[in-house]
Ligand SMILES: NC(=O)C1=CN([C@@H]2O[C@H](COP(=O)(O)OP(=O)(O)OC[C@H]3O[C@@H](n4cnc5c(N)ncnc54)[C@H](OP(=O)(O)O)[C@@H]3O)[C@@H](O)[C@H]2O)C=CC1
């Protein structure tokens with residue numbers, strides 16, 4: 001039985017804050033879903049029409065959701081194809097090959113199927129967990145399965161109408177799953193518990209999560225949820241929203257009919273008029289392209305998630321279960337949802353500027369994340385060996401030049417610039433599509449403060465020296 005009452009300071013406003021977030025987060029998600037399909041599409045203020053209770057639930061949505069989770073779990077367990085692994089190792093550079101060959105797990109000449117694995121950070125008991133690396137393969141196979149399903153006549157056009165019940169089912173799943181995780185953690189050894197999330201207060205611990213890496217056999221629940229059902233679901237749904245225009249037109253429907261079916265045609269609707277071509281608009285192409293790049297990148301660099309705070313520090317509780325399974329797919333796709341009901345004109349010159357903004361954001365995000373990951377794996381790698389560092393008492397070093405000498409969280413800066421680029425195609429007539437940018441700024445500012453606290457604990461004086469030499473947190477000369 002695990003000991004109660006760790007001395008970690010309470011975060012998120014303690015039990016009261018946790019309870020409030022557990023109500024507020026699902027409420028916000030449903031508000032956004034309804035606002036996006038309403039005529040005025042207001043971020044602040046109630047949507048003009050609240051749905052009938054039966055619009056929030058359907059057995060078909062439950063079946064679809066369970067099938068989706070089952071498909072993703074099966075793809076998680078599937079070995080990586082040899083041809084695929086070779087391609088990844090060639091394109092991904094020598095680092096991954098080195099890592100895997102060292103562990104004796106990757107030999108592209110041996111068998112056509114191999115389960116490529118990566119090792120996580122060292123745990124309290126000095127052991128390291130192993131994680132499958134086949135996320136990008138899962139994305140491609142999912143896209144193929146969905147494509148096959150549609151061409152075989154699966155009524156995926158219903159997806160738009162099923163979004164509300166799907167969100168309900170995902171929220172319910174997150175609650176049930178978090179409860180099971182909480183109960184499972186009661187039997188976990190102390191060494192398996194997360195640094196936070198074990199305060200002894202059941203509400204707080206349920207929210208934050210007690211166990212660090214809950215597993216069923218070798219199936220890692222947190223790692224699976226962080227990158228698979230929600231992240232892949234997000235782009236599948238967003239792309240589907242993009243294609244829905246084509247679908248509406250191929251079925252001989254007008255925009256007006258489509259919007260009525262989808263529930264958006266209400267007094268004052270901005271959602272008629274400009275989407276008549278039957279193909280996704282330029283704005284929709286941009287949003288989908290940018291988000292597909294982001295998700296593809298996350299799955300391509302899958303093992304980098306093993307060093308994020310979510311995997312190394314946070315327990316698996318309601319916050320991450322709901323975040324991964326419901327919040328990400330249903331709110332991160334908000335721009336696509338908004339454009340589906342409120343098409344926006346976008347001229348080529350403006351589109352080019354937005355592409356440039358996204359490219360700059362991606363360049364900083366990827367550059368900073370790759371530089372740190374390369375450095376953490378092998379500080380003498382020629383790509384990072386020339387960078388200036390600060391030694392710490394733990395034996396680890398901190399980068400103080402390159403991306404990490406510009407601000408203390410250059411990867412957050414890149415991520416925020418991309419967030420702006422995802423909203424800009426939606427125009428400036430509504431605040432709603434900028435929700436992601438606003439939420440994400442708050443999330444990253446809070447996350448940065450949590451990370452600073454942890455780094456101060458870990459590195460003490462060396463961290464203070466780093467803060468002195470790199471005074472800005474996220475935005476140079478501003479914050
Ligand atoms: N789209 C979304 O919703 C979200 C996206 N993200 C993205 O996820 C990515 C990962 O974010 P996150 O896990 O929060 O944090 P980071 O990847 O920034 O990792 C922080 C850790 O990096 C190490 N570190 C910090 N400074 C230095 C330095 N100067 N030199 C070397 N190592 C350093 C420290 O760990 P150590 O020393 O132990 O290695 C620190 O704890 C980011 O790109 C972020 O934008 C995050 C949250 C949500």
Ligand SMILES: CC(C)CCC[C@@H](C)[C@H]1CC=C2C3=C(CC[C@@]21C)[C@@]1(C)CC[C@H](O)C(C)(C)[C@@H]1CC3
Pocket residue numbers: 025226227231294295297298305308310319320323324327328
């Ligand atoms: C809603 C709650 C208050 C907070 C929920 C937060 C979660 C939604 C996010 C916490 C960290 C995340 C990361 C990604 C997605 C969102 C969550 C789960 C990430 C997988 C997105 C893709 C990136 O490339 C990444 C670096 C792999 C991200 C890792 C962190």
